Amino acid sequence: MNVLICGGAGYIGSHMAQYLAEAGHVVTVLDNLSTGHHEAVRWGELLEVNLLDAEGLERVLQGRRFDAVMHFAARSLVGESVSHPYSYYSNNVTGTLNLLEAMRRADVERIVFSSTAAIFGNPQSDVIDEAHPKAPINPYGASKLMAERFLADAAQAYGLRSVALRYFNAAGALPGHGIGEAHACETHLIPNVLRAALGQGPSLKIFGNDYDTADGTCVRDYVHVQDLARAHALALEFMDRNEGAHTFNLGNGQGFSVHDVIATAASVAGVAIPYEVAPRRAGDPARLVASSAKAREQLGWQPRWTELAPIIESAWHWHRDQPSWSPHHRQTGHPTQAA
Numbered sequence: 001m002n003v004l005i006c007g008g009a010g011y012i013g014s015h016m017a018q019y020l021a022e023a024g025h026v027v028t029v030l031d032n033l034s035t036g037h038h039e040a041v042r043w044g045e046l047l048e049v050n051l052l053d054a055e056g057l058e059r060v061l062q063g064r065r066f067d068a069v070m071h072f073a074a075r076s077l078v079g080e081s082v083s084h085p086y087s088y089y090s091n092n093v094t095g096t097l098n099l100l101e102a103m104r105r106a107d108v109e110r111i112v113f114s115s116t117a118a119i120f121g122n123p124q125s126d127v128i129d130e131a132h133p134k135a136p137i138n139p140y141g142a143s144k145l146m147a148e149r150f151l152a153d154a155a156q157a158y159g160l161r162s163v164a165l166r167y168f169n170a171a172g173a174l175p176g177h178g179i180g181e182a183h184a185c186e187t188h189l190i191p192n193v194l195r196a197a198l199g200q201g202p203s204l205k206i207f208g209n210d211y212d213t214a215d216g217t218c219v220r221d222y223v224h225v226q227d228l229a230r231a232h233a234l235a236l237e238f239m240d241r242n243e244g245a246h247t248f249n250l251g252n253g254q255g256f257s258v259h260d261v262i263a264t265a266a267s268v269a270g271v272a273i274p275y276e277v278a279p280r281r282a283g284d285p286a287r288l289v290a291s292s293a294k295a296r297e298q299l300g301w302q303p304r305w306t307e308l309a310p311i312i313e314s315a316w317h318w319h320r321d322q323p324s325w326s327p328h329h330r331q332t333g334h335p336t337q338a339a
């Protein structure tokens, strides 16, 4: 298949490109490189286009024939979305609308969309399935839920086939393929913990240890980025068999606390990881754990990275041996000295 990967220079999008290329598909990456990296585009051609440039998008979609689009291009930080909501609505809502309109005009009838656990808001059950109420508590989640609505409407109006995949906590890397999580402004737990293990970055903070969880810290469901990529590939096959707009929650179904992550990372890295306890971060639910039963039954998806330690280990190798283009590449000394 010919697949257009919007946001293919980013963390999850670059792993998607690797996965599809290895499976024999032809990939084209569309990215404005605002947070992605030219060097992460190692499979397929890079087209530098912004989703807010409707004419540029139109030229891309009219210029070549794509069998499907995968849409990872979005702003994705919960805290930032609270302080800069317009930027989130503009990129994630208007940008998605522009993409869908360009697809409609070019008769591209399939899309896999990156959605998020943030559409659910504060969880009302221990494990979150697709029927859980959708009540986002931040603009990021609201922007993604709106885009899911576009897909449902487009199925009715234009016969668009779509699968929206709601990731819980994407984690891990494929360091052997030269790709991993490389955000200039890093807010995620596992990269911050691993940078602390390397003696890099600001000191590690645990945001709140007074939650109603076993050890008082927040519990999350960490799923390997390669497992997420495989779910997208399965979604392409699913759309061959199914019309309409479909949604799936993707996680490992197991919850790990912030303390669990720090302890596992310390054992993987072989160093003690210092931290301090800080106040809670606004907008953090105590526990987010997925039920992926629907994805198992209907997509035939089963995570292969089921244990936390190997997931963290893959990220550890990536962080330890950062390529020179990564924003976290160490300029002096060799990072492995910390290990």
Ligand code: UFG
Binding pocket: 076, 077, 078, 116, 117, 118, 140, 168, 169, 170, 187, 188, 189, 190, 192, 204, 205, 206, 207, 208, 218, 219, 220, 258, 281, 284, 288
């Ligand atoms: N945390 C820390 N210290 C850090 C970073 C994070 O204690 O330095 C804590 C957070 O407070 C949270 C947990 O670690 O309790 C996980 O935080 P992340 O930032 O790694 O991930 P989130 O769960 O906040 O975010 C993820 C996705 C988002 C998605 C969100 C849904 O990355 O895209 O889940 O709530 F929107």
